[in-house]
Amino acid sequence: AIQLTQSPSSLSASVGDRVTITCRASQGISSALAWYQQKPGKAPKLLIYDASSLESGVPSRFSGSGSGTDFTLTISSLQPEDFATYYCQQFNNYPLTFGGGTKVEIK
Amino acid sequence: QVQLVQSGAEVKKPGASVKVSCKASGYTFTGYYMHWVRQAPGQGLEWMGWINPNSGGTNYAQKFQGWVTMTRDTSISTAYMELSRLRSDDTAVYYCARDSGYNWNYDWFDPWGQGTLVTVSS
Numbered sequence: 001a002i003q004l005t006q007s008p009s010s011l012s013a014s015v016g017d018r019v020t021i022t023c024r025a026s027q028g029i030s031s032a033l034a035w036y037q038q039k040p041g042k043a044p045k046l047l048i049y050d051a052s053s054l055e056s057g058v059p060s061r062f063s064g065s066g067s068g069t070d071f072t073l074t075i076s077s078l079q080p081e082d083f084a085t086y087y088c089q090q091f092n093n094y095p096l097t098f099g100g101g102t103k104v105e106i107k
Numbered sequence: 108q109v110q111l112v113q114s115g116a117e118v119k120k121p122g123a124s125v126k127v128s129c130k131a132s133g134y135t136f137t138g139y140y141m142h143w144v145r146q147a148p149g150q151g152l153e154w155m156g157w158i159n160p161n162s163g164g165t166n167y168a169q170k171f172q173g174w175v176t177m178t179r180d181t182s183i184s185t186a187y188m189e190l191s192r193l194r195s196d197d198t199a200v201y202y203c204a205r206d207s208g209y210n211w212n213y214d215w216f217d218p219w220g221q222g223t224l225v226t227v228s229s
Contacts, residue, residue, distance in 0.1 A: 043218075045217075045218075046217035049213070049215045055217065087151065089152070095170070097154065098151055
């Protein structure tokens with residue numbers, strides 16, 4: 001199975017900060033990567049698919065980039081509602097797999 | 108709007124089975140694959156497999172083969188996930204999640220159900 005390693009596992013940031021989260025795949029997955037946001041007690045929500053395509057209705061401060069093995073999720077200006085855990089997910093191979101998550105906390 | 112509503116929390120004893128339902132509304136149920144993903148308390152996400160509601164075809168993660176059964180009832184737009192021979196480490200929130208592709212599995216998910224907590228305890 002393809003392993004996805006997210007870094008950092010957690011970070012503290014302030015409102016207005018630029019935040020970058022990294023996801024590294026154990027083998028090349030082209031652009032077959034999605035990003036989700038999960039708030040406590042809630043289901044995940046799709047943010048990005050195909051590594052860089054913004055899901056409809058998701059604020060433009062979220063962006064994704066990368067291909068092959070290295071990917072990033074960037075929040076250009078962190079808002080109070082963005083404090084959550086973020087997961088990457090690959091869909092290049094079965095079994096579909098997720099990264100371990102990055103928790104974004106208030107500084 | 109598109110909505111997935113799951114059945115309520117369950118408490119089961121080790122060795123028992125559990126069946127979780129996921130009722131879809133707001134879209135053509137047979138047009139989108141349905142995935143199941145679980146999340147143990149305080150842990151990450153684990154994909155279990157998908158069902159094609161149109162054909163009933165399934166694709167299970169190897170870890171769950173022989174152990175999970177995904178079915179559907181198209182007359183009531185509902186998908187089911189049954190897990191047998193439960194162990195304590197199967198305690199988790201189980202989510203159904205609709206595939207994003209119409210008549211094709213893109214293998215990313217939106218939206219998700221609200222989750223069903225299954226607790227396995229003696």
